[in-house]
Amino acid sequence: MELDISEALRRPGETFPFRIQGFIEPQDVMGDTVTFDPVLMEGSFSLNDGKLHLKGRLATVAHGSCAMCLEAADYPVNLSFHEIFARKGDAQEEDDPLEETDRLAYDGPLLAVDQLALTLVILELPMRFLCREDCEGIEGFTQMNREADADQEELTMQHPFSALQQLLNKDQEV
């Protein structure tokens, strides 16, 4: 996902609109694989005092599984951002050396925003996905049991007395 910022480099102080679409790789979030719809970023950028300002909105939909019932669960992400990129290799202000490592930087007319998009989206994700807010997970488990029952029925069909046999076995076990 790259943004062409050459106009801003040529004409500092002016603001230019942008709209780009990109992709985020599936991510492992708390042991669960989360996939994403194409990411849309739109807004404006401008170069001020050698720093590139990028602001706008980002939208995508994250697909995970419900923490309660394990069914598919979606989480729409809609966030606004305002990030400032320093020119790569510029002398840094020495007052905050910790900030250096995390600093966003631009280098040439193409600005890579993959890492930025990923970071913004990951920070926005919920601790856990839910298929719906009041999911209690019971339905999911009930459904699993039903599937197990269906298997049992199949066995019963194959052998008419097997169900009876199982009942007897169960009684013996108790």
Ligand SMILES: [Zn+2]
């Ligand atoms: Zn659920």
